Amino acid sequence: MIDVQRLRVLRAVAEHGSFNRAAASLRLTPSAVSQQVAALERGLGARVVARSTRGVTLTPAGRIMVGAAESVAAELEHARQQVSALGTGRAQLTLATFTSGGRLLLPAALARLAAAHPHTVLHVREGEPEDALPLVRQGAVDLALAYRFDGPLPAGPAPGTRLEWTPLLDDPLHVVLPREHRLAGRDALDLADLAAEPWVLGCLKTEAYLRRFAERAGFAPDIRGTTTDYFFARSLVAAGVGISLIPSIALAPGIPGLATVPVEPPAPARHIGVATIAGRDRPPVATLIHALREEAARHEGRPGAR
Structure with a gap:
C-alpha cells in the first residue's frame, strides 16, 4: 500500500525542485524528506526522482506518482x-x-x-x-x-x-497609444506598423506573447517598461513612455488622452x-x-x- 504522506512529500519535492526547500515547506528536516522519498521508491521498486548538482527532477515514474x-x-x-x-x-x-x-x-x-x-x-x-x-x-x-x-x-x-x-x-489584445499618435485613427493595425515604437506592457506573459507575434512580423520590440498592472501600463502610455498591448477586458476604466485600436487578424488574444x-x-x-x-x-x- 502506498503511504499518502510519502506522496505528499514527493509532491512538495516536485513543486520546489529540492529536498531542502520541500523540507522547509513541510516543516521537516531534509533527512526526513529524503527518507520518505527513499521509502516510496523501495515500495514501488522504481526511482521517482533524479538527483543532480542542479537540484531534483522527477523520473517518468515520479511524474506518474505526482499525478496520483x-x-x-x-x-x-x-x-x-x-x-x-x-x-x-x-x-x-x-x-x-x-x-x-x-x-x-x-x-x-x-x-x-x-x-x-x-x-x-x-x-x-x-x-x-x-x-x-x-x-x-x-x-x-x-x-x-x-x-x-x-x-x-x-x-x-x-x-x-x-x-x-x-x-x-476570447479576449483580444488591443494596441493602446496616445490619441495624437499618427496611427491612432486607424481602424486596425498590423504589428509590423509598430516596429519602430517603444512599448510598455502590463504583465510579463503579455511581453512574451508580444515578442512571439513581433518576431513573426519581422521585428524585436523595444520594451521600455513592464508592470504587473494594466491600468498602470496605460497610465505610462498616457505619459508618453510608449505604446502598449492590452486585453479588451482590461481597457476599463478609460484614461483620457488614449486611443485603442484592434490588431489585424490573426490578432493575439x-x-x-x-x-x-x-x-x-x-x-x-x-x-x-x-x-x-x-x-x-x-x-x-x-x-x-x-
Whole structure:
C-alpha cells in the first residue's frame, strides 16, 4: 500500500525542485524528506526522482506518482468539505480568479449563485492561472477562472489528474497609444506598423506573447517598461513612455488622452475559461459555471467588455 504522506512529500519535492526547500515547506528536516522519498521508491521498486548538482527532477515514474498525489489530495479535500457540510448544513465553495476576468464576469455570476444556493459559503481567492490551476488539481479550490494564450493551459495538469476546461470567451489584445499618435485613427493595425515604437506592457506573459507575434512580423520590440498592472501600463502610455498591448477586458476604466485600436487578424488574444476537476458536479459549482457562461455570452464581442 502506498503511504499518502510519502506522496505528499514527493509532491512538495516536485513543486520546489529540492529536498531542502520541500523540507522547509513541510516543516521537516531534509533527512526526513529524503527518507520518505527513499521509502516510496523501495515500495514501488522504481526511482521517482533524479538527483543532480542542479537540484531534483522527477523520473517518468515520479511524474506518474505526482499525478496520483494530486488526485489523492483533491479527493481528500473534497471528502473533508463534504464532512464539514454534514456538520454545519452549509456547503463550501472556493473560487480562484485573475483580477480583470473576475472584475468583468464574477459580480453578476456570484449574485446568481447566492440566489440559487443561499446557504453556500463562498470564498474567493485572487491568483494568476499558473498559481490557481495547481490549487484546483490539489482540491484547495473548487474552480478557477483563468486564461491561456495560444498553447496549453499554464501549469498544466500532471499525469493522472482530470482537469477540465470550460471555455468562456476570447479576449483580444488591443494596441493602446496616445490619441495624437499618427496611427491612432486607424481602424486596425498590423504589428509590423509598430516596429519602430517603444512599448510598455502590463504583465510579463503579455511581453512574451508580444515578442512571439513581433518576431513573426519581422521585428524585436523595444520594451521600455513592464508592470504587473494594466491600468498602470496605460497610465505610462498616457505619459508618453510608449505604446502598449492590452486585453479588451482590461481597457476599463478609460484614461483620457488614449486611443485603442484592434490588431489585424490573426490578432493575439487571451482565451478565458473555467478550470475544474472532471466529475465534480456539485450543484453550486454547476450553477456558477452556468452563470459565468451567461455573463461571458453577454460580453463577448461587445465594446462594453472593454
